[in-house]
Amino acid sequence: MSTQRCAVIGGGAWGTAIADRLARNGHTTTLWAREADVVEAVNTRHENPRFLAGAALTPALRASSDMADALDGVGLVVYAAPSHVLRPVVASGASFLPAHAVLSVATKGIERETMALMTDVVASAAPGHPVVAVSGPSFAVEVAAGQPTAVVAACADADAATLVQSAMSAPEFRVYTSDDVTGVELGGALKNVMALATGILDGLGMGYNPRAALMTRGLAEMTRLGVALGARAETFAGLAGLGDLVLTCTGALSRNRAVGVAIGEGQTLEEALAGKESVAEGVLNTQSAKALADRVGVELPIIDATYRILFEGRAPRAAISELMARELRAERD
Structure with missing residues (x-):
């Protein structure tokens, strides 16, 4: 070298x-x-x-x-x-x-x-x-x-x-x-949103079943948006997609997950972010991901629900109920 x-x-x-x-x-x-x-x-x-x-x-x-x-x-x-x-x-x-x-x-x-x-x-x-x-x-x-x-x-x-x-x-x-620059970059950005969402579940005291469901369907959303923007689907099964998703959704060191936990426990976004020295990129990425999805016409239910909780005052439990009540469909749709 x-x-x-x-x-x-x-x-x-x-x-x-x-x-x-x-x-x-x-x-x-x-x-x-x-x-x-x-x-x-x-x-x-x-x-x-x-x-x-x-x-x-x-x-x-x-x-x-x-x-x-x-x-x-x-x-x-x-x-x-x-x-x-x-x-x-x-x-x-x-x-x-x-x-x-x-x-x-x-x-x-x-x-x-x-x-x-x-x-x-x-x-x-x-x-x-x-x-x-x-x-x-x-x-x-x-x-x-x-x-x-x-x-x-x-x-x-x-x-x-x-x-x-x-x-x-x-x-x-x-x-x-x-x-695959687009896939690697989107994987790194969108997993932060999923870490926020996972943290909200943990803050509500929910268990391993909902966490596994959210991470799996969250990866499907990340892949769906990535492919629509020109990325390769297989990139999201790699380190920058699945690998980073697992780390930030389950690791105690994740800043994004920690902000989600605080919101799940009842804090406002402003309260959850107060006094933080380091940036929780997932908050900004939630806004950007929703705007990107709206622009290209891609459905991202988990990201939409996270946006409503963070920026529109939607109660986390209500947002989860709405996700679970969505129209039934095939897993690969």
Whole structure:
């Protein structure tokens, strides 16, 4: 594996874990963060207590709040900023990107205003570079702890996908490649909505039967929308679809599931989100997914029900009853 000069843009938990992984792989890596306390902690104490508490980072990783400094001479850039600020963050550094740089985006989401996938946001804000989507079942704290993890790097440019695969892969971090960018990105975004919905069930005190039904039918909805938008159905049976769905719907570390649990227990959306340092992307993704489905005419009953609970004040138990009372049909419809 040849070493790269790398930058990771976004000092949250996931960005920090990726930057640590790249630095441990021998790449000269800079983590860009806007928060001064994050930069200071990474550089002096080799930790990020604000977003990734308890993780010991390699001393080889350095941090900077200067975008030009972070991007100087890089061959690979990984963007990990939240979806709602990704476009301005990418644009702010576009003029500093070397012409040869390969761009990658580890943010999972759909831009609410434009319905654009994250790779399209990056390509629009920093044109002229291949853009690789990285997605899959990967809690940041477990990646930082060296837990065995597998993800997907997707790009129409096979060389760019292979470069990301080579740069990130390690004995404890396995990266597969794909050319189905739409499927990989939608899987990563839509599973957050299903994690919210699963959390609501758990908050209501429901059992394993409803959870299994929701996850299975939720995967059918994810696949249905993905195929309508040009993705391949089989992608949703892989790491970026089923794999990430299982993780975020069942894992206690899932922020989206935790917000759903709070709502199921009776909190409002505003109360459930109050005081949260990290973003629960599923809230934004619920709005975007519904808008995308309305645009292409795809039926997504679980996502619609989640939208009504989050934004229209529908009682969770009433929404569940409405789902169960829908017209009977064949499973493969």
